[in-house]
Amino acid sequence: MLKVLLKKQLAEVFRNCWFDAKKNRMRSKKAVAAWFFIYLVLIVGLLGGIFTVLSLNVCGPLVQLGLGWLYFLLMGGIAILLGAFGSVFNTYSSLYLAKDNDLLLSMPIPVRTIMAARILNVYLLGAMYSAVVLIPAVFVYWLEAGPSAARIICGLLLLVIVTVIVLLLSCVLGYAVARISVKLRHKSFFTVLLSLLFIGGYYFFYYKANGFLRDFLMNAESYGEKIKGAAYGLWLFGRIGEGDFPAAVVFGAAAGGLFLLVWHIIAKSFLSIASAGEKTGKVRYVEKAVRQKTVPGALLAKEFSRFTSSASYMLNCGMGILFLIATGVMLLVMGREFLKLAAQALSGRQDSIAVLLCVMICMIAAMNDMAAPSVSLEGKSIWIPQSLPVAPKTVLRAKAAVQLILSGIPVLFASVCAAVVVPSSVPVRLLLCLTALVHTVFSAMFNMMLGVKMPVMNWTSETGPIKQGGAIVVSMFGGWGICIAMGGLYLLIGYRIGAVPYLLLCSLLLGAAALFLLRWLDTKGADSFAAL
């Protein structure tokens, strides 16, 4: 039974890989292989690459000091943080809000089996994130310290233990959110607030990471002694990676025991939470005069309602808004000092700083991709825009406009802040702002195009289109790829023509691409949307 349920869920997650919804048929083997290759390159190549470099920098010095356990404590901690960060937001919706909960609960399937299938889904996502940190970390250790049977077995055990800890954290938070949210009316905003606190902590740690790592490596021995003396559990955890079987058994048993306890608590309340309606008081309807909206205005308001109604949508597709504002503030507060250092690093090429700042703002803005899943999120209510007297292109423009507005305003703020502090001429400052804004327009059109090209209309949890859909993956990594190309090309050859012509050229190219995409959305894209 569990196998059947898990197969159903995985089929849903990876449906886009082997099924072409547009042609209503299975993809060819080559196309499936290409899909998996893209995922592999994006997840393993990019994220794994970052953590391989980190492992290579940290492992050697610590192993030479005989502090291999400290290395595993550090990398294991990062793996837990990343895994929990990656899966925590979908735990609540995956566990309790799946649209097929009622259907499955009405079938002769034990409730615990349904729960296990849902939790396995959460486990796989968390495991995927933590594995991209831990697998390179373990391999680098084997290369550095030399492989042995004990190290290989314990390395694998460490991976399993870390993924269980990630699952444990995700389940505890998902359960807490579920308990609270059944009593809350504005649960989306509560979840966003809670998640922002979590993310704030995560990024605070991340911000401090460089300094912490430097300090950590310089004083590794003294830290090692302190941790070993004060937090025996942490030492034990690190020892697992070094090939310490008793440590693996003790930690494995502790993690397993804790997970069983959480499983028991969740199992006791799963049915009541999954089938619970909101326990908030009923809102009384009071007739009020409303102002008549235009058609584009009504569609725009509808898209904003959709965005703000879902914590998962806001967190996964709108995080760049906060980062852009934070970047602007940070640039104003400490930008000048930072830019002085950057100017020294770039041998006084002041204008390069302006270009790179512009690229940085564009990269952060690329995290805003609310247009990409917006078509898929229509789901089974797609008949509404299709049957109403609204041109498909007007619907698509409203969806793109949400991203344009939500991303454009903070981009303008961040780029103006950058222009204020950057030591460049007025034309460079103006072009910095212009390029960032044109990129925002391009980004909205690009994501909208992906949303139309890669729709997933039959989903049981909105996590599917928001977090796992092809459109969302390509928009995020594709968007970053474009920004990296923009910055990289400038550093390689673009600096020769100077910042003003380069930024002007970027603006022109991005603007032309945005116009082309808008034209496509108005014609072929609109036809595709109408035919969904």
Place this chain on the structure above:
Amino acid sequence: MLRIEHLSKRYGEKKAVEDLSLHIQAGEIFGFIGHNGAGKSTTLKSAVGILQFDEGTIQIGGKDIRKEPLACKKMLAYIPDNPDLYEFMSGIKYLNFVADIFGIPSAERQERIRKYADLLELTGDLAEPVSAYSHGMKQKLAVISAWIHDPKLIVMDEPFVGLDPKASHLLKEMMREHCDRGGAIFFSTHVLEVAEKLCDKVAIIKQGRLVREGTMEEVRGDDSLEEVFLELEAE
């Protein structure tokens, strides 16, 4: 009001509707009957411009749905078999959204919302999110949203499913009143007794082909509609 000529629609190799022609006049309640998978929903969806068809023409109020889709859609309202509405909106927000799209002035829409929501006993729930509605409540909301812009043609797919007996009765009255005011209604149903009592005309579809069409008297003759339907199905 609605003129369907030689409509054909295929899904891959499968013919869902083949050479179907129907004419629905103003003032008529037109029932559409057929077994599951006969092609009813495909015909209705094609008529309202949701589904692109392969052959034939569909005209609403003299306008071609392919050439002037927006002009046609302005004249009609559609209620699907499963009322998947915007769950993130409240009932009143959804009604205002539909009214905005059809350009209904504020005072007029408020009056209609008051009238139909009171009639269907949904007024007290209008501030609640649609996600908290039962199937029947969603169906009532879909009905109000269809009537809110006073369309000339209302197309409904199994409109009575999920409605309580009182709401079903009220909907039948609303349908009759709408047609008495010069509107037209084209709806599919499996409830033959309802079709028999309510419809001015009826059409029976089997495997995508029209097998009988006409006034109720012409179609059933001296038999009941159920007997005619079962007889045609057995052929």
